[in-house]
Amino acid sequence: MIESIIGLWTKYDYVYLNGLIGTLWLSAITVVLGTLLGTLIAIMKLSKIWILEAITTIYIGILRGVPILLQLYFFWLILPKVVPFALSDTACIVIALIINASSYIAEVIRAGVQAVDKGQTEAAKSLGLSNRNMMRKVILPQAIKNILPALGNEYITTVKQTSLASVFFVAELMTSYKTVQAATFLAVPSLVITGLIYLVVTTILTSGLNMYERRMQINER
Amino acid sequence: MSDRELIRVENLCKSFKNLEVLRNITESIYEGEVVSIIGPSGGGKSTFLRCLNLLERPTSGKVFFEGTNLAEKKVDIDKHRQKIGMVFQSFNVFPHLTVLENIMLAPTLEKNVPKEEGEKQAIELLGRVGLLEKKNVYPNQLSGGQKQRLAIVRALAMEPDVMLFDEPTSALDPEMVKEVLEVIKNLIVSGMTIVIVTHEMNFAKEVSDRIFFMDNGIIEEKGTPDEIFNHAKSERTLEFLSKVL
Numbered sequence: 001m002i003e004s005i006i007g008l009w010t011k012y013d014y015v016y017l018n019g020l021i022g023t024l025w026l027s028a029i030t031v032v033l034g035t036l037l038g039t040l041i042a043i044m045k046l047s048k049i050w051i052l053e054a055i056t057t058i059y060i061g062i063l064r065g066v067p068i069l070l071q072l073y074f075f076w077l078i079l080p081k082v083v084p085f086a087l088s089d090t091a092c093i094v095i096a097l098i099i100n101a102s103s104y105i106a107e108v109i110r111a112g113v114q115a116v117d118k119g120q121t122e123a124a125k126s127l128g129l130s131n132r133n134m135m136r137k138v139i140l141p142q143a144i145k146n147i148l149p150a151l152g153n154e155y156i157t158t159v160k161q162t163s164l165a166s167v168f169f170v171a172e173l174m175t176s177y178k179t180v181q182a183a184t185f186l187a188v189p190s191l192v193i194t195g196l197i198y199l200v201v202t203t204i205l206t207s208g209l210n211m212y213e214r215r216m217q218i219n220e221r
Numbered sequence: 222m223s224d225r226e227l228i229r230v231e232n233l234c235k236s237f238k239n240l241e242v243l244r245n246i247t248e249s250i251y252e253g254e255v256v257s258i259i260g261p262s263g264g265g266k267s268t269f270l271r272c273l274n275l276l277e278r279p280t281s282g283k284v285f286f287e288g289t290n291l292a293e294k295k296v297d298i299d300k301h302r303q304k305i306g307m308v309f310q311s312f313n314v315f316p317h318l319t320v321l322e323n324i325m326l327a328p329t330l331e332k333n334v335p336k337e338e339g340e341k342q343a344i345e346l347l348g349r350v351g352l353l354e355k356k357n358v359y360p361n362q363l364s365g366g367q368k369q370r371l372a373i374v375r376a377l378a379m380e381p382d383v384m385l386f387d388e389p390t391s392a393l394d395p396e397m398v399k400e401v402l403e404v405i406k407n408l409i410v411s412g413m414t415i416v417i418v419t420h421e422m423n424f425a426k427e428v429s430d431r432i433f434f435m436d437n438g439i440i441e442e443k444g445t446p447d448e449i450f451n452h453a454k455s456e457r458t459l460e461f462l463s464k465v466l
Contacts, residue, residue, distance in 0.1 A: 117313070119309060119311050119312075120315065122276055122307075123307075123309065123313035123314075123315070123372075125276060125302060126274055126276060126302055126305070126306070126309075126376070127326075127327035127331075127379060128299045128300065128301075128302040128303030128304075128327060128331050128379060129326075129327060130299050130331070133330045133331065137326060138315060138326075141317045142316065142317050
């Protein structure tokens with residue numbers, strides 16, 4: 001077993017590394033754009049404008065209530081038909097991943113903001129702070145601490161979920177597994193290699209987030 | 222105390238769902254005046270106070286501050302709130318900022334006070350309330366009394382024309398009540414207009430120009446401390462005072 005793993009790695013390392021690059025790229029774009037979109041959705045949901053609140057509630061409800069694989073299929077089928085320009089499979093899947101991640105991230109941000117004591121809002125308002133300054137200087141700095149651990153979990157989930165893109169043969173790690181497996185018929189060793197690479201990525205991400213969290217807490221004391 | 226109206230509410234009503242909390246209140250607060258609001262819990266004291274700076278939006282009625290009806294939608298409420306200081310029962314100091322930063326935040330953000338000037342003013346204010354040696358610590362290292370003194374000077378840093386106190390000593394350990402009341406007394410000596418919701422009857426008796434007794438969403442009785450504490454006319458006032466004195 002060990003020999004076959006090592007053998008597979010020496011022969012096909014470039015396939016896995018290419019897959020890793022694909023996974024990192026997919027993850028990065030999903031995390032960054034998912035966070036931007038998620039923040040926007042969270043702000044809309046917190047806006048107290050009922051129409052925005054209603055739209056975002058439905059948006060979040062559907063995306064969190066339907067399997068992500070189904071969503072990938074849906075966007076993969078529907079997007080090329082509704083946009084007036086050519087979209088690659090990869091582009092469809094990236095958009096679907098971003099939209100899915102945004103719903104989870106929006107909920108994390110909303111909960112973090114709402115967990116800040118109401119007295120903080122009242123104190124800021126009573127001092128005459130504008131809504132913008134209140135958010136920037138009083139609410140968000142405190143919300144970040146509530147948000148960060150949950151957001152870290154979301155990011156790690158996002159990295160792992162990019163593996164679903166392999167269903168559509170988007171270049172990433174899980175697709176690399178399939179490629180090697182198809183060429184060699186060695187399924188388990190290829191799975192182990194792929195799993196180890198995922199583990200390295202998520203472990204680095206987790207310890208990075210933990211370090212950042214600790215630093216935030218030290219600043220507070 | 223002058224006879225210039227600083228705050229005037231007209232036909233102020235406030236309901237939460239079906240519960241009427243304030244029922245058609247018309248009243249004035251004059252410049253330099255110290256008004257204490259007393260009465261049983263649920264009588265509308267805090268809601269009345271919170272309507273004065275629109276932390277609660279009135280269901281109907283007008284809230285004039287320095288001649289402007291704050292209840293009108295087009296009013297830039299933030300600008301007016303800068304002139305109305307407020308101190309809460311639960312302190313509500315900013316936990317992520319140092320003592321100094323707590324005080325400097327609003328003046329530097331909203332009044333464009335330069336940082337050095339804001340710091341100078343903050344240090345001067347901290348000196349007045351005996352918190353100077355705490356200027357660089359975070360609020361989690363302060364006692365309740367110290368937090369409340371910080372909250373008071375944070376409001377004063379905006380140089381308000383009136384200070385609203387919402388049960389400022391109710392969340393404090395008994396031995397810390399005095400230090401906060403001392404700070405408020407010094408503020409009164411300086412001529413500040415003050416409206417304070419309080420359960421400290423002796424304090425209210427000692428410092429107030431007028432006392433409002435609120436119950437059932439109305440100002441049931443009002444007058445000088447002597448009129449309220451020694452010659453109350455309303456049954457409800459007498460009943461309340463008999464319980465708390």
